[in-house]
Amino acid sequence: MNNIIQTSLHSIQKPSQEKLQEARDYVNSLTKPIGSLGKLEDLAIQLSGITNQLYPEVSRPGIVVFAADHGISDMGVSAYPKEVTAQMVHNFLNGGAAINVFSKQINALLKIVDIGVAVDINHEKLLQKKVKYGTNNYAFENAMTEDEVYQAIIIGMEMVEHIINDGANCIILGEMGIGNTATASAIVSVITDSPVEEVVGLGTGISEEERKKKVTVIMNAIKDRKPKQKNAIDILSKVGGLEIAGMTGAMIKAAERRIPVILDGFISTSAALLAVLLDEKINDYLIAGHMSKEQGHSRALSFLNKSPLLDLDLRLGEGTGAALSYPLLKAATNMMKEMETFKSANIANKRLSSK
Numbered sequence: 001m002n003n004i005i006q007t008s009l010h011s012i013q014k015p016s017q018e019k020l021q022e023a024r025d026y027v028n029s030l031t032k033p034i035g036s037l038g039k040l041e042d043l044a045i046q047l048s049g050i051t052n053q054l055y056p057e058v059s060r061p062g063i064v065v066f067a068a069d070h071g072i073s074d075m076g077v078s079a080y081p082k083e084v085t086a087q088m089v090h091n092f093l094n095g096g097a098a099i100n101v102f103s104k105q106i107n108a109l110l111k112i113v114d115i116g117v118a119v120d121i122n123h124e125k126l127l128q129k130k131v132k133y134g135t136n137n138y139a140f141e142n143a144m145t146e147d148e149v150y151q152a153i154i155i156g157m158e159m160v161e162h163i164i165n166d167g168a169n170c171i172i173l174g175e176m177g178i179g180n181t182a183t184a185s186a187i188v189s190v191i192t193d194s195p196v197e198e199v200v201g202l203g204t205g206i207s208e209e210e211r212k213k214k215v216t217v218i219m220n221a222i223k224d225r226k227p228k229q230k231n232a233i234d235i236l237s238k239v240g241g242l243e244i245a246g247m248t249g250a251m252i253k254a255a256e257r258r259i260p261v262i263l264d265g266f267i268s269t270s271a272a273l274l275a276v277l278l279d280e281k282i283n284d285y286l287i288a289g290h291m292s293k294e295q296g297h298s299r300a301l302s303f304l305n306k307s308p309l310l311d312l313d314l315r316l317g318e319g320t321g322a323a324l325s326y327p328l329l330k331a332a333t334n335m336m337k338e339m340e341t342f343k344s345a346n347i348a349n350k351r352l353s354s355k
């Protein structure tokens with residue numbers, strides 16, 4: 001294992017049990033029937049545990065969108081051509097994509113990172129961190145070397161370090177990469193030990209017949225490359241993606257810095273499975289923003305034991321579902337900060353006996 005990554009993994013702490021209990025007790029003291037704010041209460045308690053603060057400060061979201069291409073897209077696994085990855089990066093940089101709109105709406109810092117797009121992109125706002133010009137086609141050879149995996153993970157860590165230093169105290173991870181639902185399916189199938197057939201979906205909108213071909217391509221790739229179920233670096237190098245490795249690194253750094261991460265859809269959740277393989281403590285720092293339409297997503301979220309905040313039939317990626325769910329984190333923290341307790345508001349805090 002690479003030293004930089006290892007050191008960061010070693011620094012990750014488990015949220016303190018005392019702070020979690022203190023937050024739970026405090027939530028129960030607020031002026032509402034016990035449990036009546038449902039999942040928002042769990043969210044508030046989780047955020048207290050993550051930040052180690054009774055009144056967690058989650059006021060400035062930082063969105064990092066990692067873009068990369070996939071050699072596997074040559075196998076006809078997407079409804080769109082590979083060129084769209086670079087074209088959408090231009091769209092992000094010019095402010096015209098869905099993530100730009102939702103980012104503005106929540107006053108987020110937004111960074112676009114080229115971690116492996118197949119062509120050069122020149123734009124002053126682009127963070128140029130290309131590890132290689134897209135992954136190799138893992139139908140025929142490993143997607144990348146282990147050294148390239150380490151490079152991509154470290155870039156993800158650095159991007160989060162920078163956005164935290166710029167003021168972000170909540171991380172939203174997005175991605176763009178034609179073909180990456182195939183790659184995420186391979187990862188999710190291997191780690192959760194699920195049949196490929198059950199985790200491959202329609203991605204950008206392929207037909208049912210094309211989906212069957214996609215299943216065969218991924219089944220054969222897993223058979224030929226033999227990724228090891230419990231080894232994140234091995235999985236990434238054999239059937240992974242550069243933007244997925246980047247998101248994995250981003251989660252490692254956010255957990256080290258005790259900053260919450262909102263997961264987006266299927267692809268960012270596949271990166272979460274890899275991060276949790278590297279250190280299961282990372283799971284405590286992750287929040288599932290939404291349930292994607294991509295059919296493998298529910299299985300991936302179950303593996304992490306997470307339930308999503310929103311379920312809006314989204315299947316876009318870019319971090320859109322996570323950005324849309326951010327106001328719920330804000331609501332949870334405002335609840336902690338601004339609600340009165342039974343005591344402070346002088347309200348009787350006793351349930352009437354049912355007799």
Ligand SMILES: O=C(O)c1ccc[n+]([C@@H]2O[C@H](COP(=O)([O-])O)[C@@H](O)[C@H]2O)c1
Pocket residue numbers: 077078079080175176177178179180181182202203204205264265266267268292293294297314315316317318
């Ligand atoms: O986030 C999701 O769950 C999601 C589901 C389907 C598609 N996408 C996006 O669509 C692209 C991948 O789709 P595909 O069909 O090319 O594999 C990639 O750019 C993703 O951001 C994203």
Ligand SMILES: Cc1cc2nc[nH]c2cc1C
Pocket residue numbers: 080084088175176177204316317318
């Ligand atoms: C247009 C388009 C926008 C996207 N954003 C994320 N993935 C995408 C895929 C396509 C095809």
